[in-house]
Amino acid sequence: MKRLLASFLVTTAMTGAAAADDLRDAALDFFQPLPSTVPQIADNRVTPEKIALGKSLFFDPRLSASGVFSCYSCHNLATGGDDNQETSIGHGWQKGPRNSPTVLNAVLNEAQFWDGRANDLKAQAKGPIQAGVEMANTPENVVLTLNSMTDYVAWFNAAFPDDAEPVSFDNMARAIEAFEATLITPAPFDAFLNGDDMALTEMERAGLELFMDKGCIACHSGVNVGGEGYHPFGLIEKPGADILPVGDKGRFAVTDTADDEYVFRAAPLRNVAVTAPYFHSGKVWDLKVAVQIMAESQLGEELADEEADQLVAFLDTLTGTVPEVTVPVLPTETAATPRPTAEVIIE
Amino acid sequence: MKRLLASFLVTTAMTGAAAADDLRDAALDFFQPLPSTVPQIADNRVTPEKIALGKSLFFDPRLSASGVFSCYSCHNLATGGDDNQETSIGHGWQKGPRNSPTVLNAVLNEAQFWDGRANDLKAQAKGPIQAGVEMANTPENVVLTLNSMTDYVAWFNAAFPDDAEPVSFDNMARAIEAFEATLITPAPFDAFLNGDDMALTEMERAGLELFMDKGCIACHSGVNVGGEGYHPFGLIEKPGADILPVGDKGRFAVTDTADDEYVFRAAPLRNVAVTAPYFHSGKVWDLKVAVQIMAESQLGEELADEEADQLVAFLDTLTGTVPEVTVPVLPTETAATPRPTAEVIIE
Numbered sequence: 001m002k003r004l005l006a007s008f009l010v011t012t013a014m015t016g017a018a019a020a021d022d023l024r025d026a027a028l029d030f031f032q033p034l035p036s037t038v039p040q041i042a043d044n045r046v047t048p049e050k051i052a053l054g055k056s057l058f059f060d061p062r063l064s065a066s067g068v069f070s071c072y073s074c075h076n077l078a079t080g081g082d083d084n085q086e087t088s089i090g091h092g093w094q095k096g097p098r099n100s101p102t103v104l105n106a107v108l109n110e111a112q113f114w115d116g117r118a119n120d121l122k123a124q125a126k127g128p129i130q131a132g133v134e135m136a137n138t139p140e141n142v143v144l145t146l147n148s149m150t151d152y153v154a155w156f157n158a159a160f161p162d163d164a165e166p167v168s169f170d171n172m173a174r175a176i177e178a179f180e181a182t183l184i185t186p187a188p189f190d191a192f193l194n195g196d197d198m199a200l201t202e203m204e205r206a207g208l209e210l211f212m213d214k215g216c217i218a219c220h221s222g223v224n225v226g227g228e229g230y231h232p233f234g235l236i237e238k239p240g241a242d243i244l245p246v247g248d249k250g251r252f253a254v255t256d257t258a259d260d261e262y263v264f265r266a267a268p269l270r271n272v273a274v275t276a277p278y279f280h281s282g283k284v285w286d287l288k289v290a291v292q293i294m295a296e297s298q299l300g301e302e303l304a305d306e307e308a309d310q311l312v313a314f315l316d317t318l319t320g321t322v323p324e325v326t327v328p329v330l331p332t333e334t335a336a337t338p339r340p341t342a343e344v345i346i347e
Numbered sequence: 348m349k350r351l352l353a354s355f356l357v358t359t360a361m362t363g364a365a366a367a368d369d370l371r372d373a374a375l376d377f378f379q380p381l382p383s384t385v386p387q388i389a390d391n392r393v394t395p396e397k398i399a400l401g402k403s404l405f406f407d408p409r410l411s412a413s414g415v416f417s418c419y420s421c422h423n424l425a426t427g428g429d430d431n432q433e434t435s436i437g438h439g440w441q442k443g444p445r446n447s448p449t450v451l452n453a454v455l456n457e458a459q460f461w462d463g464r465a466n467d468l469k470a471q472a473k474g475p476i477q478a479g480v481e482m483a484n485t486p487e488n489v490v491l492t493l494n495s496m497t498d499y500v501a502w503f504n505a506a507f508p509d510d511a512e513p514v515s516f517d518n519m520a521r522a523i524e525a526f527e528a529t530l531i532t533p534a535p536f537d538a539f540l541n542g543d544d545m546a547l548t549e550m551e552r553a554g555l556e557l558f559m560d561k562g563c564i565a566c567h568s569g570v571n572v573g574g575e576g577y578h579p580f581g582l583i584e585k586p587g588a589d590i591l592p593v594g595d596k597g598r599f600a601v602t603d604t605a606d607d608e609y610v611f612r613a614a615p616l617r618n619v620a621v622t623a624p625y626f627h628s629g630k631v632w633d634l635k636v637a638v639q640i641m642a643e644s645q646l647g648e649e650l651a652d653e654e655a656d657q658l659v660a661f662l663d664t665l666t667g668t669v670p671e672v673t674v675p676v677l678p679t680e681t682a683a684t685p686r687p688t689a690e691v692i693i694e
Contacts, residue, residue, distance in 0.1 A: 276680065
């Protein structure tokens with residue numbers, strides 16, 4: 001692949017529309033622009049009713065035992081769809097084990113979580129709600145909560161009209177997935193892929209060329225510039241234990257296969273410039289430093305300073321426009337709504 | 348006042364437009380409808396630039412030391428402008444001392460906090476940001492944070508063009524106040540006051556009559572149906588120590604005057620039906636129970652069950668329409684932005 005790209009670089013002139021066309025043609029072998037409509041989900045038809053319900057659920061802190069945390073807390077749409085924390089703070093002020101990934105464009109990832117342990121967003125959504133260090137709730141208590149408010153019951157009925165039991169933990173997750181499918185953020189890079197030569201500056205195009213030439217695309221490709229495929233962190237050279245803590249063996253915990261030690265899903269890079277800190281450990285705040293670490297650990301390359309700057313300039317073009325989301329007005333709790341509890345139960 | 352209202356009740360027929368007119372005339376002696384435009388603030392002219400900046404600040408968790416809490420966390424626009432907690436949970440999972448009041452229409456309160464210790468919302472906004480059990484930040488760190496992001500600097504410059512030093516803790520508070528001034532929620536009760544006879548049902552009107560006749564208006568009047576004036580909780584009969592904890596002497600802590608022991612600002616009752624739990628202690632979740640406690644403790648009245656229901660029906664008419672607020676896209680942190688810290692410093 002590297003050879004292919006080197007020959008591409010030799011044969012293309014560096015400026016002008018023809019060069020842009022060639023660069024675009026090369027890029028389209030590895031990347032796809034975001035769709036202009038909300039992606040459909042094979043086993044969860046996205047409907048306006050599901051989206052509306054899912055938005056309310058996404059913003060509802062009563063999905064957590066304490067009533068403090070909603071999906072929005074760690075996937076904050078105001079700050080790139082994540083929480084700007086090394087690892088998230090949850091129930092009882094406990095710290096989660098890994099950095100919170102952005103919810104933006106997440107529907108287009110091949111699998112969810114850093115280790116890909118959830119196949120899709122509806123499987124993902126059920127995790128943090130039940131995790132003791134995150135929202136610390138139970139499916140039973142969530143269903144009690146939702147059934148206690150007639151508006152929610154009506155909205156579930158409208159979103160799942162063919163279900164015998166519309167209000168369920170599974171349908172909650174399906175509705176959240178449907179809402180999250182709307183969180184697509186078209187970026188300058190998409191405009192470039194779609195044919196707009198002016199969308200990227202010369203430096204950004206140089207960064208894109210480098211991104212392909214250096215081999216970053218071996219892991220970070222596709223519509224989300226990553227988010228598909230699993231790769232060892234430290235393929236060539238393991239980064240320090242601060243960045244790659246020994247105790248977190250990544251996908252090994254999912255597959256129990258020795259080959260999967262310290263293997264992680266390649267991070268999707270859309271909006272990477274606005275979602276520091278980086279890596280599953282969240283230990284690196286500077287994007288240029290993160291790029292340099294990746295080059296060394298995954299490619300065995302020491303980047304020239306200018307190269308790192310160009311790569312960062314390209315990554316900046318992946319920062320997209322977040323769709324306008326109005327804060328929902330949630331149903332009011334009733335006498336039947338379980339009360340919030342801040343108690344931390346150590347099991 | 349009670350005599351005056353009794354005579355009003357005798358002289359009005361209970362149904363029809365004439366009765367509605369009389370009831371409205373009586374109500375307008377005690378209440379005013381919400382304004383149809385954003386209220387101006389004498390010492391803080393509300394401008395579009397300040398509102399836009401203030402909205403971003405209101406939603407920005409980086410105003411807290413931990414990066415977990417924003418103003419929005421405890422004044423959630425999705426849940427009535429408060430947090431549905433007895434008392435708020437803040438930095439280090441600490442519980443605050445009093446129930447979080449709604450931010451909706453708060454600009455129209457005579458003073459802020461349960462004890463009125465802040466004259467206005469710009470004074471109020473500085474409190475939780477610095478409180479160790481809430482956002483645990485310092486003005487210096489906030490200013491460092493804001494100055495580290497060029498977008499914020501530009502927005503402060505636009506909002507405070509005549510200031511020598513636009514980015515300041517004071518101006519942060521002014522901008523937040525300007526945004527909060529837009530959070531006005533016209534309700535069916537306003538439609539009634541504005542002349543719409545159909546806005547209230549017969550039961551709701553009966554509740555309004557009772558509200559005036561029983562003397563609730565002695566404390567809960569004005570545009571916010573409360574929020575002005577200070578009164579002892581337990582004027583006639585002290586409620587139990589669960590509801591009125593002995594340790595919290597209310598306004599006494601502000602004025603150091605014996606007369607102010609257990610004195611609180613009369614709660615503004617707009618949106619009361621969607622902002623449980625009730626009282627500064629947050630110990631009562633049921634609005635009807637709260638109404639019964641108020642009648643006993645403040646008026647020495649045991650309400651008939653039907654009366655309590657009518658009063659609740661009236662209070663329901665104070666639930667207003669929350670303005671549409673889109674989630675802002677916040678500036679991205681830089682190398683100069685102070686990093687979040689979850690550490691709890693006990694002083």
